[in-house]
Amino acid sequence: xxxxxxxxxxxxxxxxxxTKEVAGFISDHGGTFACGGECPADAECVxxxxxxxxxxxxxxxxxxxxxxxxxxxxxxVGYLAEIEKSGWQQAxxxxxxxTCGIEERMxxxxxxxxxxxxxxxGHPGRDMPHYALNDVVFxxxxxxxxxxxxxxxxxxxxxxxxxxxxxxxxPTGSTAYNLSAxxxxxxxxxxxxxxxxxxxxxxNNRSIIFSADDFITIExxxxxxxxxxxxxADFDGxxxxxxxxxxxxxxxxxxxxxxxxxxxxxxxxxxxxxxLA
Numbered sequence: 468x469x470x471x472x473x474x475x476x477x478x479x480x481x482x483x484x485x486t487k488e489v490a491g492f493i494s495d496h497g498g499t500f501a502c503g504g505e506c507p508a509d510a511e512c513v514x515x516x517x518x519x520x521x522x523x524x525x526x527x528x529x530x531x532x533x534x535x536x537x538x539x540x541x542x543x544v545g546y547l548a549e550i551e552k553s554g555w556q557q558a559x560x561x562x563x564x565x566t567c568g569i570e571e572r573m574x575x576x577x578x579x580x581x582x583x584x585x586x587x588x589g590h591p592g593r594d595m596p597h598y599a600l601n602d603v604v605f606x607x608x609x610x611x612x613x614x615x616x617x618x619x620x621x622x623x624x625x626x627x628x629x630x631x632x633x634x635x636x637x638p639t640g641s642t643a644y645n646l647s648a649x650x651x652x653x654x655x656x657x658x659x660x661x662x663x664x665x666x667x668x669x670x671n672n673r674s675i676i677f678s679a680d681d682f683i684t685i686e687x688x689x690x691x692x693x694x695x696x697x698x699x700a701d702f703d704g705x706x707x708x709x710x711x712x713x714x715x716x717x718x719x720x721x722x723x724x725x726x727x728x729x730x731x732x733x734x735x736x737x738x739x740x741x742x743l744a
Contacts, residue, residue: 473502476517518542576721601640606632615688632665682719
């Protein structure tokens with residue numbers, strides 16, 4: 468790979484000192500590096516200079532191109548950012564020599580059905596699709612109160628959750644908000660969908676794991692007669708979809724993936740041990 472498109476977290480590199488250093492290094496080794504603006508047509512890879520949040524934003528912004536991403540971690544805990552700042556030069560040399568692998572990570576796709584329309588797997592909704600690499604988080608807006616979330620799986624009613632919110636996560640997102648909410652950690656190459664309630668009004672808080680072929684429908688349920696409440700569905704923190712009582716979000720595995728470059732042979736368990744320690 469010789470041609471790169473860069474996405475920089477301006478908070479972690481406010482004066483672009485590190486970004487310019489990366490650009491100069493790539494140029495000195497016969498490559499090109501464009502940062503900002505539209506992704507060039509000849510770009511072969513997206514270099515993300517930041518943390519996991521920046522990787523998620525870059526994945527959303529370049530989704531249509533399906534370019535592989537490599538994250539250089541300028542933050543603290545980074546599961547998606549493959550390279551630490553201390554080893555970036557060796558990593559880029561390895562990348563430019565082509566000695567790397569690519570991991571395909573499953574994504575979620577969501578459609579809104581306004582007013583509680585039927586959850587038909589062949590007709591998932593009228594609105595434009597929204598995508599997430601990590602998770603879709605349902606949360607209340609406005610007054611602090613518990614909402615009712617009616618959950619359907621493949622069109623069949625599963626359960627009603629009275630909770631602060633619900634997380635629908637990919638295996639990649641299992642170490643994000645899902646982990647903080649008490650959900651399970653899943654190897655990121657797996658193919659499954661995780662559902663974890665946030666602070667449910669119950670004596671137990673159990674996640675549910677579904678097949679990647681299932682589709683999950685979450686409806687904002689009524690909590691009292693003639694009461695309409697506002698909520699939102701947040702896709703990876705990059706897209707917010709406003710919802711109200713009676714609206715449904717149908718979530719399934721997306722037809723596209725996020726491609727992450729792997730330069731190291733370190734296993735997920737080794738990375739997990741290092742991060743948790």
